[in-house]
Amino acid sequence: MVEVREAVWRRRSGWWTQNGHYLLFMLREVGGSLSAVYGIILLGLLITFDMGQASYEDYLAFLQTPAMLAIQAVILAFVLVHAFTWFYLIGKSQAVMSAYRAPEWTRVFGLMIVIFVAASVGVLFVVFGGL
Amino acid sequence: MDRLAFDIVVVGGGAAGLRAAIAAAESDPKLTIGLVSKVYPMRSHTVSAEGGTAAVMRDYDNFELHALDTIKGSDYFADQDAVEFFVSKCPDEIVQLDHWGCPWSRDDDGKIQQRAFGGMSVKRTCFAADKVGFHILHTLFQESMRHPQIVRLDEWFVTDLIQENGAAAGVVALDIRRGELSYINSKAVVLATGGCGRVYEFTTNGFIKTGDGMALAYRAGAPLKDMEMVQFHPTCLPGTGILITEAARGEGGTLINKDGERFMKKYLPSKMELGPRDILSRSEMIEIREGRGFKGPHGDYMGLDLRHLGEQAIDERLPMVRELAEKYLGLDPIHEPIPVRPGQHYIMGGVSTNLVGETPVKGLYAVGETACVSMNGANRLGSNSLSECLVFGKSAGMAVAAFAKRTGWPRGGAARDALAKQEARIFGGLLKREAGSESLSGIRREMQQIMERDVGIFRDEKGLTDACAKLATLRQRFANVSVADKDRVFNTDLTQALELDFMLDVAQAIAWSALNRRESRGAHSRTDYANRDDANYLKHSLAYRTDGAPRIDYLPVKITKWQPAERKY
Amino acid sequence: MAAENQVVFRVRRYQPQGTKGPYYQDFRVPYRSDEVVLDGLNYIKDNLDPSLTFRWSCRMGICGSCGMDVNGKPRLTCGTFIRDVSPGGIVQVDPLTGFNSIKDLVADFDPFMEHFLYVKPWVIREKQRPLSEGEYTQFPEELAAYRQQSLCINCTLCYAACPVFQGDNHFVGPASLALALRYIRDTRDEGADERLDLLSTPHGIWECTFVGECSVVCPKEVDPAGAIQSLKVLATIRHMRKLLMPKFASR
Numbered sequence: 023m024v025e026v027r028e029a030v031w032r033r034r035s036g037w038w039t040q041n042g043h044y045l046l047f048m049l050r051e052v053g054g055s056l057s058a059v060y061g062i063i064l065l066g067l068l069i070t071f072d073m074g075q076a077s078y079e080d081y082l083a084f085l086q087t088p089a090m091l092a093i094q095a096v097i098l099a100f101v102l103v104h105a106f107t108w109f110y111l112i113g114k115s116q117a118v119m120s121a122y123r124a125p126e127w128t129r130v131f132g133l134m135i136v137i138f139v140a141a142s143v144g145v146l147f148v149v150f151g152g153l
Numbered sequence: 154m155d156r157l158a159f160d161i162v163v164v165g166g167g168a169a170g171l172r173a174a175i176a177a178a179e180s181d182p183k184l185t186i187g188l189v190s191k192v193y194p195m196r197s198h199t200v201s202a203e204g205g206t207a208a209v210m211r212d213y214d215n216f217e218l219h220a221l222d223t224i225k226g227s228d229y230f231a232d233q234d235a236v237e238f239f240v241s242k243c244p245d246e247i248v249q250l251d252h253w254g255c256p257w258s259r260d261d262d263g264k265i266q267q268r269a270f271g272g273m274s275v276k277r278t279c280f281a282a283d284k285v286g287f288h289i290l291h292t293l294f295q296e297s298m299r300h301p302q303i304v305r306l307d308e309w310f311v312t313d314l315i316q317e318n319g320a321a322a323g324v325v326a327l328d329i330r331r332g333e334l335s336y337i338n339s340k341a342v343v344l345a346t347g348g349c350g351r352v353y354e355f356t357t358n359g360f361i362k363t364g365d366g367m368a369l370a371y372r373a374g375a376p377l378k379d380m381e382m383v384q385f386h387p388t389c390l391p392g393t394g395i396l397i398t399e400a401a402r403g404e405g406g407t408l409i410n411k412d413g414e415r416f417m418k419k420y421l422p423s424k425m426e427l428g429p430r431d432i433l434s435r436s437e438m439i440e441i442r443e444g445r446g447f448k449g450p451h452g453d454y455m456g457l458d459l460r461h462l463g464e465q466a467i468d469e470r471l472p473m474v475r476e477l478a479e480k481y482l483g484l485d486p487i488h489e490p491i492p493v494r495p496g497q498h499y500i501m502g503g504v505s506t507n508l509v510g511e512t513p514v515k516g517l518y519a520v521g522e523t524a525c526v527s528m529n530g531a532n533r534l535g536s537n538s539l540s541e542c543l544v545f546g547k548s549a550g551m552a553v554a555a556f557a558k559r560t561g562w563p564r565g566g567a568a569r570d571a572l573a574k575q576e577a578r579i580f581g582g583l584l585k586r587e588a589g590s591e592s593l594s595g596i597r598r599e600m601q602q603i604m605e606r607d608v609g610i611f612r613d614e615k616g617l618t619d620a621c622a623k624l625a626t627l628r629q630r631f632a633n634v635s636v637a638d639k640d641r642v643f644n645t646d647l648t649q650a651l652e653l654d655f656m657l658d659v660a661q662a663i664a665w666s667a668l669n670r671r672e673s674r675g676a677h678s679r680t681d682y683a684n685r686d687d688a689n690y691l692k693h694s695l696a697y698r699t700d701g702a703p704r705i706d707y708l709p710v711k712i713t714k715w716q717p718a719e720r721k722y
Numbered sequence: 723m724a725a726e727n728q729v730v731f732r733v734r735r736y737q738p739q740g741t742k743g744p745y746y747q748d749f750r751v752p753y754r755s756d757e758v759v760l761d762g763l764n765y766i767k768d769n770l771d772p773s774l775t776f777r778w779s780c781r782m783g784i785c786g787s788c789g790m791d792v793n794g795k796p797r798l799t800c801g802t803f804i805r806d807v808s809p810g811g812i813v814q815v816d817p818l819t820g821f822n823s824i825k826d827l828v829a830d831f832d833p834f835m836e837h838f839l840y841v842k843p844w845v846i847r848e849k850q851r852p853l854s855e856g857e858y859t860q861f862p863e864e865l866a867a868y869r870q871q872s873l874c875i876n877c878t879l880c881y882a883a884c885p886v887f888q889g890d891n892h893f894v895g896p897a898s899l900a901l902a903l904r905y906i907r908d909t910r911d912e913g914a915d916e917r918l919d920l921l922s923t924p925h926g927i928w929e930c931t932f933v934g935e936c937s938v939v940c941p942k943e944v945d946p947a948g949a950i951q952s953l954k955v956l957a958t959i960r961h962m963r964k965l966l967m968p969k970f971a972s973r
Contacts, residue, residue, distance in 0.1 A: 026331055026642050028822040028830055029736045029744045032889050039795065044885060047933040100724055111951055127948075192777075193835075196785045251857040254817040254908060256865055256872050263859035286874070287784055295843040307835075330824060359779040393755065395782045450756075477782065480801060481756075594768035638773035642738045643825040646772040662741050 046107065053104030056097045063094075109134035158338040159187035159304065160557040161347060162324055164311050165365055166194030168286070169521025169542035170345030171293040173510075174552025177557075178300040184554055186303045187337060189326055191310040191361065191648070194294045198347055199542070200288025203398030203473060205270060205278035206543070207536040208243035212277050217599050221715060223537060227501075227530025227677035228685065229717035230382075230710055232694075235526040237713065238508050239544050246543035254280050255292040256472075268470075269403045272429045272534040280455040283398050283473045289539060306337075310648050311365065312579065314342060314373045314517070315563070315571040321373070321516035322563035325575045329648060332641025334576050336568040340560045340633040341516045341553045344370055344504060345546070348522040351652075352660045353497035353609075354601035357389055357396035366523040368655035370504040371662065375512040376695035378525040378708070380659070381667035381677045382501035384533055387433035387611050392451035393481055395483035397493055400472050401459060403425040404466065408437070409456045409490060410445040417454075418447060424722045431532045434495035438610050441494070448493060455492030459593045460670050463487070495610060501529040501676065502666070505695060505708070510549025516556065520549045521527045527693060530699040530710075531675020582639075583650055589635035593646070596634060597653050600627055602661055608664050613681045617668040624661050625702065631657055662696040664704045671693060687717050728752050729808045729901055731762050733774065734816040735826050744823075746814075747771075751804075756886055759813060763827075767949050776827040780924040783941060786877035791816040796882035796939050818882040820891075834878050837894045841902040841920060846913025851947050864909045871904035873942045880936035892925045896936035896946030899927060903949040906956070915960065922957040930954075 038044040063085070070081040084090060109131050161177055163170045166188055174186050180361070191198070209219050219240040224231050247265060251257055257265040258280050270278040281288040299302050308329040315323040315336060323338040346366030350358025371377050387408070390395040406427050406699050410416045420436040421428040437455050440446060446453030459467060459474070460607050464487045471486075478486045503525035510518040522540045528541055607616035631654065638646035671680050672686035692707040731751050736744040749770050751762045751841035761779055767774045778788040781800045788799045792807050793814050802869045806815050821829035851858070889891045902921055906914045921927050937947040 026824060027738045028824055029738075030822050031820060037885065037888070041935075043933065043935050047885070047931070047935075051931070103739060184815050192779060192787065192878075196777075196779050196787045198780065198785075200785050200875075201780050201782060245853050248853050248857050252845070252853070252910070254905070254910060256869060256908075257857070257860075259860055259865055261862065263861045263864075265857050284784070284873075287875070291872075296845075298839055299842075299844045359781065359785065361779045393781065394971050473784075478784070593772065636772075638775070640737050640739045640773065640825070643775055643828055645775050646767075 046103070047054060048105050050099065050107045053100035056100045060094075060097050060101065105138065108133075109138070157187065157335060158323075158562070159185045160183075160339060161341050161343065161553055162337055162339040163188045164189050164190060164369070165197070165342045165347060165521075165523070166190035166192070166294070166305070167197035167347055167521060167542070168289055168293060168539060169201040169546040170194075170197075170343065171290075171297050172543050172546025173343050173345060173518075173520055173550035173553065174303050175293065175297050175300065177554040178302050180551050180554040181558060182302065182368065184302060184557060187306060188297070188303055189306045189309045189311055189324065189337070191308060191329065191365070193304070193307050194297075195288060195291060196361070198362050199286045199290040199539070201357070201359060201396065202289075202539055203283045203571065204397060204400040204403065205268060205280035205285050205536040206243075206247065206289065206539040207270065207273065207534070208247045208540060209240060209277060210244055210247065210265065210267060210279065211277075214277050218274060219243070219277060222273050223528070223534055224530070224715050225720055226534040227532055228720050229687075229691075229715070230379075230527070230530030230675055232527050232711040233713040233715060234711050235508055235528045238548075239528050239541065242544040242548070243540045245569060246540065246547065250289060250292055250543070253292050253296045255288055256353035259280060268400060269427060270534070270536045271427045271433070272424075273536070278400075278403065279453070280400065283400055283471050285539065289312050289543075293301070306429075310651065311369065312575050312651060313571055314369050314455060315568050316373055316514070317563045317567040318536065319374070319514065321514055322567055325571050327469040327579070327648070327651075329520050329643055332644060334572060334579065336572040337567050338563055338565065340557045340562060343510065343518040343520060343549060343553055344399050344523050345519070345521045346523050348500045348503075349659045350497050350500070352600060352604050352656045352663070354598075354605040355394050355498040357394055358497070363652035363656050364659035365652065365655050366519060367504055367662075368658045370512060370514070370517060370699045371658055371696075373514050373517060374698075375514045375517060375519075376505045376697050376706070377502060377659070377666075378505035378693050378695055379502035379666070380500070380525055380530070380663040380696055381670050381694060382529075382531050382675060383497060383608070383663065384430055384501060384676050385429055385434040385495040385497050385498040386470040386498035387437055388457050388491075388493040389493050389498070390477070390481055391449055391454045391492050394496045395477055395481060396498065397457060397474055397477065397491060398471070399430070401457060401471055404470055405462055406457055406459045407461075408433070408493075409458050410440050411447045412445060415442050416445070418505065421722055428722060429532050429534065430498075431678070434610055435678060437495050438653060447492065452494065454492040454494040454574065457493045458490040459486040460488065460490070496528075499533055500567055500663075501525065501527070501531065501533050502663070505693075508545075508548060508605045509552035511552065515558070518549050518553050520545045525693075531677060533629055579647070579651070582646060583634075584636050584639065584641070584644075586635040588637065589633040591630050591633040593636070593650055593653060594633055596627055597649075597656070600624065600653075600657060603627075604663070606659055608667055611676060612667055612677070612679050614668070617664060620664045621661070621668055621702065624657065628657050630662065658698065662698075662703050666694040666696050669705045674699055691717065726754060727805075729762070729804060730812045730930045731766060732812055732814040733763075733766070733827070735774075736823055736826055746860055753804045755803075755805050758805055759790075759792055759797070759802045759807065759815065762804055762813065763799065763815070768920050772871060774827075775825045784875060786875035787835075789829075789877040789879050789882070791819055791882065796879040798877060798879070799939050801941060818878060820882050820884070820888040821878075830879075831881075833891045834864055834876075834881055834895065834897070837898040838876070838901070840894060841898050841905075842913060842917060843898075843901050843905060845905065845908070845911050846916060847910070847931075848912060858910045860909055868904045868907035871900045871907070871944055871946075874900055874904075874946075875942055877941065879939045879941065883935040885933055885935070885938040886929055886931060890925075890929065893929045894921070894926050896950065897944075898944040899930075899953060900944050900949040903953055905952075918953070918957045918960055921953055922961070927953045
């Protein structure tokens with residue numbers, strides 16, 4: 023039996039720069055990791071709080087330095103990308119709930135955004151003690 | 154070079170071949186079935202059928218009526234015992250496919266829906282949106298995968314039949330991928346390779362429809378029956394030849410000439426656009442010849458008007474028609490009529506068989522468009538073809554299984570000889586030959602143009618005689634064709650040469666049969682013999698291969714209940 | 723109708739029985755505004771180089787044979803107009819991404835055929851009713867529930883577009899998974915549990931990271947990405963049921 027020598031396909035490096043969808047996908051995946059990083063930053067708040075008022079306030083001041091603000095802004099951007107692509111995902115997958123007539127994914131996506139905005143406003147309200 | 158052996162070899166993986174293979178597998182779990190196809194089965198041309206599959210399913214319908222419609226549609230040329238058998242088996246096939254998962258379109262009460270179709274007096278065409286062939290093929294292919302005894306040889310090209318003492322004993326096939334020839338021993342061979350539309354220039358048929366099985370049977374000594382009966386479908390897109398389903402007319406679409414008139418009222422007022430295909434195609438050609446066609450870059454055409462059906466109906470029942478028009482012509486059928494003109498679509502003729510697919514060669518069977526039972530006579534009604542593949546696929550599958558059970562294995566000597574012969578012809582000859590004086594694509598194009606011009610919708614003595622002579626010359630010139638691609642692996646230059654070899658045989662059978670039928674009947678229309686001549690020609694043409702011109706013989710049409718009458722609608 | 727325009731087809735060649743690897747070859751191809759990339763390839767084969775090898779058949783986008791990469795994107799060449807893909811006068815044609823190629827533009831899609839078979843793409847039932855009892859009742863809305871996933875023509879453009887499959891050919895892949903959902907949602911099928919067990923595996927639905935490109939390139943709008951996410955939810959629900967209410971696990 024003659025085995026035919028095939029041309030083996032190999033992926034090029036930088037494949038994810040090839041189109042917008044691939045790029046968005048990679049950003050989302052990175053966003054997931056950065057969410058975890060932010061969790062560690064928040065963990066720092068708990069730890070320094072436990073260590074005493076001075077440590078806590080030093081930490082807060084550190085978080086407000088220009089470099090840290092910039093980093094937190096970047097993390098926020100990635101987290102938003104991550105969250106919105108997950109809202110898209112929920113829209114695409116919920117068709118199973120009612121097997122015959124799935125609500126349009128755009129409706130679900132819109133609903134998620136509304137809930138997101140409402141929840142964000144609610145949290146900010148609580149944090150800043152009123153508007 | 155493998156030593157392969159199966160109880161049954163099925164050549165071709167379309168609806169008929171798959172249905173036969175499944176029927177054989179179901180009738181005896183111990184049988185091994187080799188399904189040899191030159192393409193992966195889901196690429197078979199069954200996939201492009203759009204309109205529907207006919208069967209008597211409701212109380213307003215009955216077998217007598219389906220039979221009469223079919224026989225009348227055939228211009229009283231179909232074998233009536235075959236038709237009676239056929240109509241009685243169609244309903245079971247529809248139900249069988251449903252059980253295997255075919256997504257038939259449904260009525261509000263959940264039953265399989267049916268629509269009107271050309272030449273059918275009542276709504277008896279079951280459908281699956283406008284992709285019935287696609288759904289049936291995928292259903293059958295996927296169901297066939299459930300039977301491990303059906304072993305598939307995908308992308309294997311059968312080059313020759315093996316015969317031992319005249320009986321079929323297997324096939325010689327080229328494994329396209331590896332570029333190796335092998336013999337496959339079997340007790341019986343079922344040919345299900347479809348039609349031969351690619352002998353014509355303008356056809357709805359896909360590239361793979363090159364009459365391989367017909368030529369294989371022809372070379373093995375089986376006669377090709379009624380080859381002159383070639384169907385031209387009235388609604389093909391100009392240029393590409395892409396099919397626009399008859400269902401568009403079944404749902405209410407109309408045909409108009411450049412003056413906006415529904416010209417069918419001049420030719421067939423009682424049926425209009427739902428008349429038989431041969432009458433419609435001829436009417437369109439007459440309109441075009443008399444200058445009432447629209448003018449376009451690919452020749453003159455008629456308009457298929459769907460505007461009055463409305464967007465909702467079109468999207469629900471004819472979505473693919475809309476997609477095709479938008480994609481290939483850049484127009485939306487809800488706003489503009491679709492340009493259409495007649496094109497080759499189907500061949501009623503084929504390898505002569507009986508009701509269970511047996512050919513005169515022992516152990517050799519044929520089903521589907523490859524075969525001619527004859528169930529379609531001189532003109533096939535739309536939506537009868539898929540039913541034909543299913544009904545006769547099953548009956549042949551069961552018959553060949555029974556045959557294989559009671560038949561012993563061939564001895565093997567014939568297989569080795571056949572393989573040696575093919576290797577000499579193909580690798581020693583076609584492939585080795587240095588650049589010849591003839592071009593493969595050139596000869597193919599010439600053949601297609603001759604067929605289109607002289608063996609088309611309207612034929613006459615001079616044109617047909619001319620065509621026969623030219624085809625004989627092409628046959629000789631083919632000997633000077635060389636295959637430029639010398640790499641054996643996946644050599645489509647080689648397979649195209651083998652296909653052209655088959656097509657030249659089949660084209661000759663068509664042209665000679667047409668020349669010798671000096672009457673007009675159904676799709677065979679002679680301007681010099683314009684009337685039907687039952688006294689002399691109520692018989693099927695049989696074309697036998699010789700070293701020279703095909704030998705034409707005849708076989709009487711089987712009449713049971715319906716006396717041939719004038720085909721009046 | 724005479725050809726109005728000219729374009730260069732830059733085609734990926736590969737001869738398995740030669741000694742060199744893949745290389746590109748340029749051909750000057752005349753074309754009309756209504757011609758597709760497949761027409762160009764056939765022009766080359768018929769007039770310039772008969773050894774150019776590619777698959778095709780129906781030329782109307784229903785058989786699924788002619789999938790290739792055109793300018794880096796997986797397309798059906800029978801439905802891709804040359805006028806649309808020739809900026810700068812060059813059309814580049816490669817075999818489908820992600821698959822090894824046998825010769826020239828012919829991809830080896832054995833991995834697909836394997837995955838296709840793996841999901842058991844047929845009606846699974848304990849018992850079929852006899853033919854004499856007629857067809858199963860299926861209402862139009864029940865048909866609508868799986869209709870979209872039943873439209874797959876097996877062209878494997880989705881596999882070519884999927885970065886997961888590109889990285890790991892063992893991933894069952896978009897088309898096969900969509901087909902699994904088609905059967906699971908078909909009211910005549912009883913094999914949901916059996917299939918979900920097959921799909922809920924590391925190379926099954928869980929390898930999908932929802933890039934979504936498969937649904938973008940699908941020429942038949944099957945939406946395999948959505949189908950896979952639906953399968954994930956189905957599989958999870960079933961798993962939870964089995965865990966918490968084992969008696970009510972099956973559908």
